[in-house]
């Protein structure tokens with residue numbers, strides 16, 4: 001089977017899960033997501049014979065790899081919201097042109113038993129209850145992408161159906177909420193991945209910035225749970241053709257994340273920061289469809305997941321990027337100066 005973006009956080013976890021179940025996995029990744037040092041820390045070896053280093057826009061390469069695969073998971077993406085807004089060309093290249101190339105190759109072969117498109121909860125935007133209400137996002141509600149990243153995911157969901165239904169290729173779309181876990185290393189200029197950022201700030205003695213007093217809430221899904229759910233979505237008969245949220249169905253406030261991080265770093269300081277304009281309170285996934293279709297529930301609580309992340313970080317302190325040092329001060333001053341113009345990324 002083939003995982004595009006298999007050198008990234010979710011793709012790599014998925015590969016581990018599938019291989020431990022006996023699957024033979026090929027990864028296609030251009031290694032653009034992380035720098036060399038980070039990739040080494042994540043255990044990505046460019047000489048790995050199961051890793052094809054290449055671009056999802058390379059039609060010949062994609063066709064050859066898809067032609068050899070019984071299942072395809074399309075996880076490759078230019079995966080930060082702010083990054084997509086800053087670099088339109090890169091966003092279009094990976095998230096539109098690349099997705100189209102993968103979908104066409106899948107539509108043209110007869111060997112793919114199921115295709116999984118990794119979308120995102122970002123497609124829900126502010127949801128239907130307004131920005132000041134905690135939301136429960138369900139798959140059948142209207143989607144309303146608020147940024148280029150989310151718009152490309154919404155397009156990818158539709159394009160999956162438009163190309164694969166006529167070609168009669170079985171498919172599933174999953175919408176993960178906020179995925180976190182060991183191996184997650186924040187990217188410069190991306191404002192999400194709060195668990196990793198807070199653990200890193202605490203470890204280097206920087207304060208943990210709490211926008212809006214940390215009242216924003218998210219649905220945090222451990223990366224091993226995300227991988228387990230995607231595996232099931234690939235094979236469960238009841239997942240065929242469906243769009244499925246991947247979350248825990250529980251909300252956790254950013255302040256709670258900070259408090260949990262502080263249980264591991266007792267001298268961690270919190271620093272209040274304003275609420276960025278248009279940053280919704282957030283919410284969680286409605287998970288009834290996920291639990292029904294997959295016959296499964298997430299296993300890792302956020303308390304345990306944060307403890308595991310901290311343990312991993314203590315074992316691999318070099319994972320803390322240099323740019324992150326002093327970043328919390330910059331974020332606080334940036335927030336104070338630019339709150340009115342900022343649309344924050346929320347998952």
Ligand SMILES: NC(=O)c1ccc[n+]([C@@H]2O[C@H](COP(=O)([O-])OP(=O)(O)OC[C@H]3O[C@@H](n4cnc5c(N)ncnc54)[C@H](O)[C@@H]3O)[C@@H](O)[C@H]2O)c1
Nearest residue numbers: 005007008009010029030032033055056076077094120179
């Ligand atoms: N992490 C989250 O919280 C989250 C939540 C919802 C959805 N998602 C989606 O899940 C998928 C995986 O996310 P992740 O957190 O592992 O991101 P990631 O950035 O860690 O991994 C994405 C991988 O795609 C690769 N890639 C990007 N453009 C490519 C191209 N043109 N050709 C080949 N490879 C390319 C990158 O090198 C990277 O290894 C993405 O589609 C992302 O949008 C992630």
